[in-house]
Amino acid sequence: MMYAVAQFAAVFATALFIFSLYWMNDPKTARRGVVAGVTGMLVAVVATWVQPQIIHHGWIVVAIVAGFIVGVPLSQVPLTAVPQRTALSHAFGGLAAGLVGTAEYFLGLGENPAELTAFRMSAIVAEVILGFLTFTGSLMAAGKLQEVKWIPQRPVTYPGQNVVNIGVLVVAVGLGVVVVLHPTAPWSGHAFYVIVGLAVLFGVLLIIPIGGADMPTVISILNSYAGLSAVAMGFVLNNKLLVTAGALDGSSGLILSIIMCRAMNRSFTNVLFGAFGTVQKTAAIGEQKEWKQETVEGAAQLLEQASLVVIIPGYGMAVAQAQHKVRELYDQLTKRGITVKFAIHPVAGRMPGHMNVLLAEANIPYTALVEMDEINPEMPQCDVALVIGANDVVNPAARYKKDTPIYGMPIIDADKARAVLAIKRSKNPGFAGIDNELYVLDNTWMLFGDAKAVIGEVVKQLAGGGGLH
Amino acid sequence: MMYAVAQFAAVFATALFIFSLYWMNDPKTARRGVVAGVTGMLVAVVATWVQPQIIHHGWIVVAIVAGFIVGVPLSQVPLTAVPQRTALSHAFGGLAAGLVGTAEYFLGLGENPAELTAFRMSAIVAEVILGFLTFTGSLMAAGKLQEVKWIPQRPVTYPGQNVVNIGVLVVAVGLGVVVVLHPTAPWSGHAFYVIVGLAVLFGVLLIIPIGGADMPTVISILNSYAGLSAVAMGFVLNNKLLVTAGALDGSSGLILSIIMCRAMNRSFTNVLFGAFGTVQKTAAIGEQKEWKQETVEGAAQLLEQASLVVIIPGYGMAVAQAQHKVRELYDQLTKRGITVKFAIHPVAGRMPGHMNVLLAEANIPYTALVEMDEINPEMPQCDVALVIGANDVVNPAARYKKDTPIYGMPIIDADKARAVLAIKRSKNPGFAGIDNELYVLDNTWMLFGDAKAVIGEVVKQLAGGGGLH
């Protein structure tokens, strides 16, 4: 009976998880997806808990309560901290998988060595290696993103680094094979600890040479690993629900990282081993060419006279937390009958969909957000392209400068607009570390300063408060 | 070892079948889908054949050779006979499932009754009922489509028919439950035969009240049943490949029948129990209103002067086998620089995609075939809408006449074109048996006659051969 309950719950929860992801195909149905996910999780937890072999309940309750105590505040972080939170969450997931794998091994060793078949042992080793490397790797990633002091932001490289890293992994896997073949030898327990230690180490080493800005892609790859470690746990526990849910998570991480890599025109290997971001900055072209500046008043006037304004937000908008001011600007312009569209580049910001959540937070209707492929044909009709803290995603060098790291990356054609207004704090380059000729084009005017402050003043100007200055 | 071979083959063949269907999403990759399907099938057959319990090979070879001898000619039928062939094929599939189920039951009964557990017996009974009802139902459907003499085309109805039909099914299922509970009683073998008999009977009774023209939907539903019987066989044989392939087939049948029902604005129940096609024909409006006729010369002139011609083919084009003449017409018109598009209604003809294959057979590029939703906004710009043997799919009554069976069905807006030329043989209504006011509109001109003949003459006229008459 209880067996049937558990099995039925597994089928049911699997179906709910699939629907949960399916409903994410449209913002209108997406919240239903959360309900389906929560229900599936509840069903799975209850069906496991009621099984007769669960006889101690106290610690379970304590752990669940503790999970709530930590989980609720973690869900209230500001939206700019979402990448870190996601990384932290992967770390927790990896830790859980690694610990359960360890428990399984020592349980088998202590009580029923015959159960440690080659297949089960392989699954346990895979689970433990994937789990613990995801744990430390994600912690490091979270640290880099949070800009924690003792974790360097810039990639740290040294000669022979890749050899060392891959060496550590190879030793861990090799030792794993040995333990799979001799699971109950007197030294196997120690070997197992060494495997855990190497996985922990590898997670750290993997992230050290990767720049802070490459973290989103790395997080997605770690997401895949976390999913695969859940799959391995499913193999060990003969639990199909774990296998399906893990596979769903694994595919999600895989697809998102592929999307990011494609949109940046880079390969997986380049992200993981390319030490991107160490690129020596070339002398800023800005020094030779003329940067034209515009005043707040002039910018307000230019915007007022436009009939189509395309706003191109980038990482700078996120840093400045300027989205609410952008919303005010949007209101001021639409009030005047001006059409305002937001051009969203697939890798603008520092994580997939970054701009969309920020703008949604500021109550900008998602129907005003237009994807790159759709907005580009419209750019020649655009009167003012307002670039807010975006740089690489509007850099025309991507079209023809073969020696730059962004060569071949599709960009938003801001330079085709009749006029360009660009907001940034300095003449420094963006994430990829290369100059952007967009800023020195004939029809481009700069508004130097923090995005939030600058837009705030433009809004004041438009609202008629300009006289106060 | 052999076990692993079989299991690996099952995983591999499943993946191939999934890709096979996936590649059907585009005509460019579709033929690759066939290669994947054939490979999957080969892998599955070989992996089964090499299993050690297969010790007699002679009959297998004979049956396979016989399958080729019958199968190759069956694949060469003219395209108009494709619906019948599909139905016949479902009949074969149902027969195979039913026979294997029967063999399994009597094997268990004779040699190892303990294997006839409740679960297995339920699967066997489901397999046998689904298999045999699909067998006779599909044979009847094929007969109706082939217009075999001794199977009436029109629905045959009598009072209490639905009660009788459902009664037969209920008795079969009830007896099935009894046999599941007592698989080895002395009378169980006989009861099993009765179940088979009732399933055979139900297949016939199910089809009798359904009109020939509703057969495509029925065939799709039977396709689902054939898939489900394969799933049941998979449950009985503990074979996951059968389960997955059967589920793929089942979903395909389900989705196609849903698409057809939606496009006709009817429900499943209405198709299965509605006895559609018995509708009393109302007096043809044609007698009151004026039908204007056009000569072949006039039609040719009208077409020549157009700049956008939309051809709307229907069942009549298939009946007349006019597609090759249509191709010649297409060539004549495009040669003159006239844009020619084909408007394809989802249920034009008598099976999903019917028009597309016919036109593809005549080498018309599939880029010229436009779906209903895309062509309708263009219809007001269309100079001549040429309706070739289509009727219900262009009947404006669908928009407002609530008492007609097609009310609510989306149609191709032929009536919005600047002029309409319609080819049909008589003033008779189409499949749904209702009048079509399109034919008596002010800007409609009729070309009475067989579609192939009429278009042939128009083409001659356009090619300059008109003087020969």
Added chain:
Amino acid sequence: MIDSLMATQAVPAEPVAVDYWSMLFVFVLATFIGLGVIRRVSRLLYTPLMSLTNAISAIAVVGSIVVTGADYPRTIRIIGAVALFASMTNIVSGFLITDRMLKMFKKQ
């Protein structure tokens, strides 16, 4: 003997208990895949799709091979051979006609 029929692909050396829940799981997942994949099939190709799925569902042939070729009573094996013939016909005609139709779809 029925054993080997039951677990079609199992050889006595490595017997596996029939786990109906696994089968149900597989069925549910395969149905999801089926619905997802079929919904994306090009409308142009519905007719060849019907014959392709027809051929694929003739995978029931593996059941018939076992019934025909294993060490079973003669009548059982005759039933199996008929089923095998029926499935084989579907495989051959199904794939051939699908390919024949698909060959006709040309872009220009």
Added chain:
Amino acid sequence: MIDSLMATQAVPAEPVAVDYWSMLFVFVLATFIGLGVIRRVSRLLYTPLMSLTNAISAIAVVGSIVVTGADYPRTIRIIGAVALFASMTNIVSGFLITDRMLKMFKKQ
């Protein structure tokens, strides 16, 4: 005892042999579904998608519940409780933050 850990959900009355091929089958099918479903997710929602899959993959919680709650040695159960806490944190924060973000997406 390890038996009940192995087949997490099995009670001794109805033991089921671990069929790794079934698991592999399920894995392959689930991956197909995952790729199909994720590819259709709206681009607008990639950020919430990341936290949603995060929460779903915390299904590993069922493994931790067994390790924590069954009749195992104390150290094993402590390890299990830590894992359970970690998974639970992910479930709670993952679903909550996803919903919080999705609430922001409004049409007008």
